[in-house]
Structure formats: C-alpha cells, structure tokens
Amino acid sequence: MINLHDIRYVYLGTRDLDSAVEFSTTMVGLQFARREGNRVYLRGDNRDHTLCYFEGDPADHTVGFELRTAAELDAAASELENGGHRVEWGTPEGCEMRRCQRYIAFRDPSGNRIELVWRPFDGSGRRYFPGRDAGITDFSHIGLCSTDPVRDEAFWTRVCNARVSDWIGAAPLLRIDEVHHKMALFPSKTPGVQHINHQVADFNDIMRAYYFLKERNVRIVFGPGRHPTSGAIFLYFEGPDGMVYEYSTGVKRITDETNHVPRQFPFTPEGFCMWGSKPDIPAFRD
Ligand SMILES: [Fe+2]
DSSP: OBOOOEEEEEEEEESOHHHHHHHIIIIIOOEEEEEETTEEEEESSSBSOSEEEEESOTTOEEEEEEESOHHHHHHHHHHHHHTTOOOEEOOHHHHHHHTEEEEEEEEOTTOOEEEEEEEEOBOTTOOOOOSSOOOEEEEEEEEEEESOHHHHHHIIIIIBOOEEEEEETTEEEEESSSBSOSEEEEEOSSOSEEEEEEEESSHHHHHHHHHHHHHTTOOEEEEEEEOTTTOOEEEEEEOGGGOEEEEEEOOOBOOOTTTOOOEEEOSSHHHHOSSOOOOOOGGGOO
C-alpha cells in the first residue's frame, strides 16, 4: 500500500503567466517565491513551494504527494507498475525543478498526473510572508476530476492509504491523515485539478475575503457557506484559466480512525452547503 504522507503541491499550466502570478499574489494571497524561466513558484505556507504556474497548456495539471522514505518510494513504483501504471522516475533536472531529492510520476485511472516525492525541500526557515493578508495558514486539499469516482475511489483507498470520510453523491472526500479530506474526487468527463483549497485562520478571514474579492470583481462561485460534511466554513472563487480557489476554516479532524463511519450526503446544494448557498461550479452540480 502506498502511504501518502501529505499533499505537497500543484503545478498548473497557463498561457498568461504574469496574470496568473498577479492573481495568485494579490487576490489569493500567496507568496511569490521565485521565477525560473517559464515557471513561477508560489507558497501558501512555510514549505518551499505549494503551487507552481508554468507557461503551457492550461489543462496540464500535476498534483504532488509526499512519501516519507526512499524505501516507500521504491515500493510505490513497484506496486504501481504491477498494477499496470507506467511509472516515470524523476531525472536530476526534474528533482531540481521540484526541489526534492527523488520523485516518481504516474497517471491515476482517470489520467490525472500524480507525482510522489521524497524529501521535498522545506522553506529553509523563511516564514510564509504573503502578498496580501488573506489569513492563509496552509495549502490543504484539492478537488480532483474523476471520470469514474467509484473506480478511482478504489484506486486511492486500496492501492494508496486514503480513507473515505464522507460521500457527496458518488464523490468521495478522502483523508490521508486526521484532516477530514486532503482530496475529493468529483465526476467529470476529463481529468484535472477541480479546485485548490487553502485554509484560513478563522471565519473573519472568510468574510473579509468575500468583500475584498467582490469589490475587485473576482467571481465568487460558491459561499460564504458551510459544508455539512467537514463542518468547514468556505468561500469559492474563480481564478486564472477558470481554476476554482477555495478558502476554508474549521475543517473537522477525524481522530477516532477505527470508529469513523463515512456518511452519505446528497449531490444537491444541500449536500455541499448547510446554510443555503448554491454552487455556481459545474463539478458541484448534476
Ligand atoms: Fe474543498
């Protein structure tokens, strides 16, 4: 079994790198870490980087997860290959680009490009110092597109260590540690990252962001609201290339691993928000 330790980064292609970086820093509130050629590294917490925009196809998305040991990485490569996944070992240049010691890449059953990294770099003691004070505490989870959520749930929970915390319709919300979910699989015709979540310190940050973004004509696509699944208070808004960004706060932690029973919620606005907010997000609607 592949023991995913934590979600680490997202890489996103864009045709307009400058605009994507401008939005990420001045609206989302990420920190510009550095630019190298056609890539810009951004941080949402103390790690070296948690998001990277590069000049390329806006549909080209990669998600990185951290593994704890080199032996686990070797075992993951064998397990994936035995399961029929083509595994690509990272080159020294690839490791340098990702700021890690080693990594492998493969496609999940939907075709999402997933990377498993060993010893990704810390932020070298530099505090996360954001472009704006959005209250971000960390990059926390992603929504991932799935062409078959039942099949992909089996992959993430049987080949990997993910556990179902709850379902919304067929969409599983998956945890790999105590946090209610670090990824969620949403039905889609194509693969890709569906949304990117950053946790913020408290409810005030959600409401401040709502007014801040609205005033600057950023499209709010869902919320402010509260998820009945994780209990988190949320706000979703649209970023570059149609990517959905989310702030949330107060996500539930599942500490009683043995006795947790996943609950089923309807794939309706009520399944996503207990306050009555309605999503203007295609992946959250039938
Ligand atoms: Fe989310």
